[in-house]
Amino acid sequence: DGCFEALRAYRGSTFALGPHLDRLVASAALLHMDLPSREEMEGWIRAVARDGGDCTVRIVATRGGFDPDVNAAPRVVVLWEPIPELPEYLCVLPLEAPWHSDGAPSELTGAKTLSYAPNMAANRAARLAGFDDALLHGRSGRILEGPTFCVAWVVDGVLETPSLDLGILASITRGATLHEAARAGIGVREGHFGLDRLDDADEVMALSTVKEVKPVVRVGERRFAPGSVTELLARRYRNRVETALANG
Structure with missing residues (x-):
């Protein structure tokens, strides 16, 4: 199990990074799942956004194992995706x-x-x-x-x-x-x-x-x-x- 966030980057800069991280942390708490430090995740996201330019940045966090009692380190992946071509309406x-x-x-x-x-x-x-x-x-x-x-x-x-x-x-x-x-x-x-x-x-x-x-x-x-x-x-x-x- 796990949680994720998707946020926009414009010209390599993220928009609403703070609220998105707030929601990611809240989602993980509801799942009783640990996350890396907020500072670490923020750094990863900003670096990926700079690489992607105008893009969607996605951060995906999974528990790190099937047994929640083991308390395995979470697995976190941050990637960017191109903005899909959207219809006008x-x-x-x-x-x-x-x-x-x-x-x-x-x-x-x-x-x-x-x-x-x-x-x-x-x-x-x-x-x-x-x-x-x-x-x-x-x-x-x-x-x-x-x-x-x-x-x-x-x-x-x-x-x-x-x-x-x-x-x-x-x-x-x-x-x-x-x-x-x-x-x-x-x-x-x-x-x-x-x-x-x-x-x-x-x-x-x-x-x-x-x-x-x-x-x-x-x-x-x-x-x-x-x-x-x-x-x-x-x-x-x-x-x-x-x-x-x-x-x-």
Whole structure:
């Protein structure tokens, strides 16, 4: 077992390294797994980012053995990957995620573990159906998240998104986007929403480290036009990135 993080590097410099390491440490704690020192991991990540330039940096940590009582040293790998070519707009297919906690209590809620096989199977199923990715919903019918992204939408000028108590990942991009929305005077509403809530939506967007803030123009048979709120939040998010990079 293990946990991982993926973060963006822009021109060889990492963005939001501190929050990503915070989440990695929290994930490892939920798994009762030791990690190398934060300083060591930070040094490895920065070195890999410098080598990769504009890239995704991935840090993968495993326990180091099958027997947790042995207390073997963790195995940690840091690598960079090129940023995939992304479409200008996304089309996503709603798919049920029976493996998701969907709000049920779990000792691993919030951990970014290595068990992403069901998520990636959903991504492949959506692609085979002609979509760019999947939008996962629970057995309850409530909207959760994408396989590797969070989702938000706009209803009557208010930005809505599933709440973290559903067991979705506490996405760093999601948090930054909600913060930028509030700073821009846009109302924010977190909660539990069924897919039919999208019937009232004017805009839909995907939020992730790689995608940043990306317009979604199709959710199943529902269609949307890229809107001004998505454009504003995408611009503010990128400005946030550039400011952070300029400040070191």
